[in-house]
Amino acid sequence: MKLSELEGKRIALWGYGREGRATLAALRWHLPRTPLALLCPQSEASEALELGDPALYIFTEDVTAELLARFDVVIKSPGISPYHGAAAQALARGVRFTSGSALWFGENPDARTLCVTGTKGKSTTTALIAHLLRASGARTALAGNIGLPLLELLDADPAPDVWALELSSYQTRDAIAPEVAVVLNLFPEHLDWHGSEDRYVIDKLALVTSANPRNIVLNAADARLAAFGRSAALQGTASESDLDAEAGGTAPARLWWFNARQGWHTRGTLIFRGEDAIMDGAALPLPGAHNRGNLCAALTAIEAMGLEAVPLARHALSFRPLPHRLQTIGHHDGREYVNDSISTTPHASLAALDCHANRRVAIIVGGYDRGLDWSVFFERMSREPPLAIITMGQNGPQIAEGLQFAARGGRFTLLEAPDMPEAVRMAERTIGADGVVLLSPGAPSFPRYRDYVERGRHFAQVAGFDPDAISAIPGLGVA
Structure with a gap:
């Protein structure tokens, strides 16, 4: 859907977070006199009222299917699920929903886009792609779920050569014909x-199955993706070795693999392209094997665009890591403080521990309980525990209960904290003057925090560091 198609329609914006604000600004720029309804909680309404927009009508009542049915088009914020409640009921009644991201794709059908999704690593991989493309001389936009709504860059002038876009599972159905679609991994989330x-x-896989990408990049080391790549869902795609479509026919999507022996992959800390060792990943400013895998994904995506990735690989050494992702925020009294607030699954917490193997680690876990299975975490802790595990948040008691059996042998200390300040103090007391205080919750931040950023900032503040100094995302926007 294009913005011009909204003219003359009864339009509602549902939600006034950052994407909602970007959508309203874009609509007002392109459709300045079109009446708009804003459906939002009272806490967001005051900011909208300050705009003084005479054609903006604000509804703070509970959103029902009946209310939604009053509009021709509802532009929904990503966090509102179409599978539950009023949205599902309104869909059944024929209400048309779209989003800010979908509107951007509708306005930019010919843009060269690399779209990245996955349960873990999508922000880092997308930012790596942008960093390497800029090193090649391409004017590149870094936007999407990483922290910059696409509509904020709708009228970028001059337009970027390439768009590196992170898409969450809420946004994959918004994409239209990406040049490259990357799926990193799949874990419950x-x-x-x-x-x-x-x-x-x-x-998640809608980015591949529904968006009609020209190139598909998948992780050969992920069992689900490996099976998917061999399935009927990708029947008709061309493998990396199929260089040309049949003469006179429509070119199929081309399938690329990373973490496969013939492509970009790792052996120990070394990063290989096929049988050629390209660089030692231990020198990267990104800790852990999973981040070396993220670089392999980024380099594969760049090759899928038709660029030579080997000479660009060395530029990863100058990459600035993103905040809240295994971020060392500082040292006090011999202790290292690591902020991995982005961690919202048990698998992510395990990856964080792997990055600090053979260190004295006190890990802080727990947050919002959304019913994820923590058994893989419990099993690992029975074999390879850190020095201490401190639980907190809504699912903290359940995690602590699941760890009781593993903790009985005294191989690690298990503590329960009522809040972040006490969790940090417990971690500090446990490791003393030598070790790592690691925040890697494995769970979402709400309702205690607005988002993982606020949680990470609070961790930094409690640990005695400046939250503002650790929060900026490098490279956002166009450069």
């Missing part, structure tokens, strides 16, 4: 929004 693990996987 956001089950409250999607309704089931199966639906989550289907929605």
Whole structure:
């Protein structure tokens, strides 16, 4: 859908977070006199009222299917699930929904886009792609779920050569004909929004199955993606070795693999392209094997665009890591403080521990309980525990209960904290003057925090560091 198609329609914006604000600004720029309704809680309404927009009508009542049915088009914020409540009921009644991201794709059908999704690593991989493309001389936009709504860059002038876009599972169905679609991995996540693990996987893979990409990049080391790549869902795609479509026919999507022996992959800390060792990943400013895998994904995506990735690989050494992702925020009294607030699954917490193997680690876990299975975490802790595990948040008691058996042998200290300040103090007391205080919650931040950023900032503040100094995302926007 293009913005011009909204003219003369009864339009509602549902939600006034950052994407909602970007959508309203874009509509007002392109459709200045069109009446608009804003459906939002009272806490967001005051900011909208300050705009003094005479054609903006604000509804703070509970959103019902009946209310939604009064509009021709509802532009929904990403965090509102279409599978539950009023949205699902309104869809059944024929209400048309779209989003800010979908409107951007509608306005930019010919843009060269690299779209990245996955349960873990999508922000880092997208930012790496942008960093390497800029090193090649391409004017590149870094936007999307990483922290900059696409509509904020709708009228970028001059337009970028390439768009590196992170898409969450809420946004994959918005994409239209990306030049490259990257799926990094699949673990259970956001089950409250999607309704089931199966639906989550289907929605993630919509970037490949529904968006009509020209190139598909998948992780050969992810069992689900490896099986998917061999399935009927990708029947008709060309493998990396199929260089040309049949003469006179429509070119199929081309399938690329990373973490496969013939492509970009790792052996120990070394990063290989096929049988050629390209660089030692231990020198990267990104800790852990999973981040070396993220670089392999980024380099594969760049090759899928038709660029030579090997000479660009060395530029990863100058990459500035993103905040709240295994971020060392400083040292006090011999202790290292690591902020991994972005961690919202048990698998992410395990990856964080892997990055600090053979160190004295006190890890802080727990947050919002959305029904994820923590058994893989419990099993690992029975074999390879850190020095201490401190639980907090809504699911903290359940995590602590699941760890009781593993903790009985005295191989690690298990503590429960009522809040972040006490969790940090417990971690400090446990490791003393030598070790790592690691925040890697494995769970979402709400309702205690607005988002993972606020949680990470609070961790930094409690640990004695400046939250503002650790929060900026490098490279956002066009450069």
